[in-house]
Amino acid sequence: MVEGILSNSVIDSKAKTKAKTRYLKRKKSRRQARKSAAPKQNNTAQRHEETDEEDRSDTESEDHTPRERASNGSHSKELKETQEGGREERPQKKRKLSFSHSEEGENCMSEVEEVEVANEVDSPLPAAAPRTSKSPEPQMSLSVFPLPTLPDAPPKSILALQGLDQALVEAEVVNPSSRLPIIPKGDDPRTGLSERTRRRLIELGITELFAVQTALLPFLLGSSAMRRSLYTPFDLLQDVCVSAPTGSGKTLAYVLPIVEILSTRIVTHLRALIVLPTRDLVMQVRETLEAIAKGRGLKIGVATGQHSFAHEQSQLVADMSAKLSGGSSKVDILICTPGRLIDHLNGTLNFSLQHLRFLIIDEADRLLAQSFQDWLAQVLAATQSSPRVVPETAETKTLAPICDSLAPAFLHLHGEVDLHTDIDEKKDPSCQKLLFSATLTSDPGKLAALDLRNPKYFVVQGLSDESEIDGIPNIIAERFTMPEALKEHMIICEAPQKPLMLFHLVHNHSVRNALVFTKSSESASRLVRLFEFFEAATSSSGNPIVVRSYSSDLPTNERRTILEKFKAQEVHLLICSDLISRGIDISHVSHVVSYDAPVDIRKYVHRVGRTARAGRTGDAWTLVEEQEAHYFKSMLRSAGHLERVQRVRISEKDTASLSSAYEMRVLLDIPAEPPERVRTVAFSDLVEPCYY
Numbered sequence: 001m002v003e004g005i006l007s008n009s010v011i012d013s014k015a016k017t018k019a020k021t022r023y024l025k026r027k028k029s030r031r032q033a034r035k036s037a038a039p040k041q042n043n044t045a046q047r048h049e050e051t052d053e054e055d056r057s058d059t060e061s062e063d064h065t066p067r068e069r070a071s072n073g074s075h076s077k078e079l080k081e082t083q084e085g086g087r088e089e090r091p092q093k094k095r096k097l098s099f100s101h102s103e104e105g106e107n108c109m110s111e112v113e114e115v116e117v118a119n120e121v122d123s124p125l126p127a128a129a130p131r132t133s134k135s136p137e138p139q140m141s142l143s144v145f146p147l148p149t150l151p152d153a154p155p156k157s158i159l160a161l162q163g164l165d166q167a168l169v170e171a172e173v174v175n176p177s178s179r180l181p182i183i184p185k186g187d188d189p190r191t192g193l194s195e196r197t198r199r200r201l202i203e204l205g206i207t208e209l210f211a212v213q214t215a216l217l218p219f220l221l222g223s224s225a226m227r228r229s230l231y232t233p234f235d236l237l238q239d240v241c242v243s244a245p246t247g248s249g250k251t252l253a254y255v256l257p258i259v260e261i262l263s264t265r266i267v268t269h270l271r272a273l274i275v276l277p278t279r280d281l282v283m284q285v286r287e288t289l290e291a292i293a294k295g296r297g298l299k300i301g302v303a304t305g306q307h308s309f310a311h312e313q314s315q316l317v318a319d320m321s322a323k324l325s326g327g328s329s330k331v332d333i334l335i336c337t338p339g340r341l342i343d344h345l346n347g348t349l350n351f352s353l354q355h356l357r358f359l360i361i362d363e364a365d366r367l368l369a370q371s372f373q374d375w376l377a378q379v380l381a382a383t384q385s386s387p388r389v390v391p392e393t394a395e396t397k398t399l400a401p402i403c404d405s406l407a408p409a410f411l412h413l414h415g416e417v418d419l420h421t422d423i424d425e426k427k428d429p430s431c432q433k434l435l436f437s438a439t440l441t442s443d444p445g446k447l448a449a450l451d452l453r454n455p456k457y458f459v460v461q462g463l464s465d466e467s468e469i470d471g472i473p474n475i476i477a478e479r480f481t482m483p484e485a486l487k488e489h490m491i492i493c494e495a496p497q498k499p500l501m502l503f504h505l506v507h508n509h510s511v512r513n514a515l516v517f518t519k520s521s522e523s524a525s526r527l528v529r530l531f532e533f534f535e536a537a538t539s540s541s542g543n544p545i546v547v548r549s550y551s552s553d554l555p556t557n558e559r560r561t562i563l564e565k566f567k568a569q570e571v572h573l574l575i576c577s578d579l580i581s582r583g584i585d586i587s588h589v590s591h592v593v594s595y596d597a598p599v600d601i602r603k604y605v606h607r608v609g610r611t612a613r614a615g616r617t618g619d620a621w622t623l624v625e626e627q628e629a630h631y632f633k634s635m636l637r638s639a640g641h642l643e644r645v646q647r648v649r650i651s652e653k654d655t656a657s658l659s660s661a662y663e664m665r666v667l668l669d670i671p672a673e674p675p676e677r678v679r680t681v682a683f684s685d686l687v688e689p690c691y692y
């Protein structure tokens with residue numbers, strides 16, 4: 001019986017072995033058949049199918065005993081490898097899915113693939129995941145949106161032009177070296193100047209026009225009669241903005257058209273208003289105007305607050321007895337500072353801007369930065385007519401009869417004037433705005449405040465000035481053009497050495513006829529005292545250097561006297577605050593010294609521009625304290641100007657003779673200071689005392 005059982009089990013095991021052999025044979029033949037059918041390449045999908053197949057086989061043979069599995073160790077190993085292979089290949093499998101289910105374009109597909117591969121790398125799924133999935137449906141991928149990508153940064157040139165007036169971007173560039181000889185006789189269609197004006201210019205020694213004048217005169221005086229009209233109610237004239245280097249003749253560029261056009265007037269009205277930032281400039285422009293307009297019968301007035309308000313009123317307005325709708329003026333041209341102008345607009349009866357033909361804003365960037373009483377908005381409003389609301393009021397009844405004419409744009413205000421013509425159109429003010437500066441602003445906000453009409457920009461700038469760096473026009477990048485014959489230098493030294501450097505420049509570099517700029521009026525007067533001490537210590541001869549301070553601390557009359565002495569070369573050095581850093585034109589200034597370095601490029605441009613004017617040569621020196629050197633250089637660099645400023649090194653040997661003589665003298669003469677508060681008894685303490 002036992003034997004029977006044993007023989008049965010042997011038969012059983014033999015049968016199983018046969019079955020297994022058959023299974024392996026079948027499997028081998030299947031594999032060979034597949035291999036011969038499929039291309040030889042190692043296709044991942046195929047491999048995967050194989051794996052699936054094998055998996056299925058694996059499932060088929062699940063009824064095998066563990067022993068059999070053990071005996072089939074190589075088979076299990078193969079299975080395991082296949083599983084790992086399947087796991088590795090999963091991203092491709094998923095890609096296949098998304099490809100087959102997405103209707104989106106190829107680009108989108110590649111996006112999907114990338115995302116999935118990335119996900120796979122970041123957080124691999126458990127290996128069994130695909131197999132445990134019960135769903136027969138392939139996994140739908142979520143609709144995928146393109147990932148947000150950063151747009152390419154726009155080029156600097158585009159960014160710099162954002163928000164700017166297109167007229168500024170398309171400014172007319174004028175070559176600074178262009179000149180136009182003045183023809184004394186006959187017509188001159190090139191400039192539009194009358195023979196009389198040209199003769200006057202020649203009398204004044206002006207034989208040719210400078211670049212800015214050659215560009216502006218034809219534009220303002222043009223050949224058409226309309227351009228020369230006193231009123232242009234239906235033809236709006238273009239406003240003009242001019243950026244031209246210091247000393248390039250901007251004043252004449254507006255004075256000549258004013259004189260030329262206003263000379264045709266019959267009745268006196270206030271037709272040209274010139275606004276300037278300081279009294280000194282008002283006086284200077286007045287001199288130029290009077291010289292050019294001599295014999296033309298034009299009346300020129302000034303309002304700066306130098307005289308009493310009542311006195312100015314009596315100089316400006318002819319009739320203050322009753323309100324005249326057309327205003328009343330004793331002057332054709334008014335030159336003024338903005339503060340006093342607002343005083344007259346608000347407080348002087350019959351002071352009216354309705355007849356203005358020209359509104360000139362010189363040193364425009366400086367004036368636009370001044371928000372004093374919102375002066376610009378008030379001036380612009382006064383050039384416009386307000387709509388007539390009620391024809392008959394107590395006020396209009398008392399309106400005096402027309403003894404002074406109304407400007408065309410203001411005619412509707414008067415009840416008795418009821419002009420209905422074929423051309424019964426709205427009439428615009430005839431005021432043309434002209435802006436000038438060596439450092440004209442491109443700030444859209446500031447320019448917008450001017451309410452410019454179809455402006456035309458002129459920029460006087462050398463072609464060699466690397467006109468556009470990064471495609472950004474110089475005027476927009478605040479790279480200002482300097483006078484061609486100007487030589488610029490800087491001396492970097494310690495702060496206490498600055499006075500010595502100044503004495504060195506005066507005595508060893510023959511700096512005379514110089515403007516020396518300090519940061520404040522107080523610094524200017526202290527430096528004058530120091531200089532006088534020094535001169536007393538060093539000059540044995542009878543020719544000491546004469547030094548004076550010039551700042552707003554001085555009364556106007558004293559300032560005028562000092563300026564006249566300086567012009568007469570009786571004063572050799574004028575130590576001044578920035579009061580005269582803009583616009584002042586003194587032809588013999590051969591040197592400018594910035595004793596305190598300027599902190600912004602505009603100030604630098606205007607200070608150094610007091611020399612090398614009208615084509616002359618000149619030297620500018622800047623004393624830069626060591627701690628300021630980095631800032632100063634980067635300021636120049638960003639203005640594209642660093643290469644033009646030459647660094648001059650001054651050794652102790654150069655100043656040895658000056659310092660010993662000076663320090664001895666200072667020790668004797670220095671005024672008593674509380675000893676415990678004074679750091680050292682050095683001459684520098686006189687200039688800028690250093691207290692602990």
Ligand SMILES: Nc1ncnc2c1ncn2[C@@H]1O[C@H](COP(=O)(O)OP(=O)(O)OP(=O)(O)O)[C@@H](O)[C@H]1O
Pocket residue numbers: 205206207208209210213244245246247248249250251252437438582583584585587609613614
């Ligand atoms: N065509 C010319 N021929 C000779 N000299 C001239 C001519 N035009 C102007 N000038 C002289 O050039 C000097 C500088 O002129 P102006 O004061 O108008 O310069 P600017 O451009 O206004 O300078 P800034 O920007 O410093 O105010 C003046 O002395 C002026 O008389």
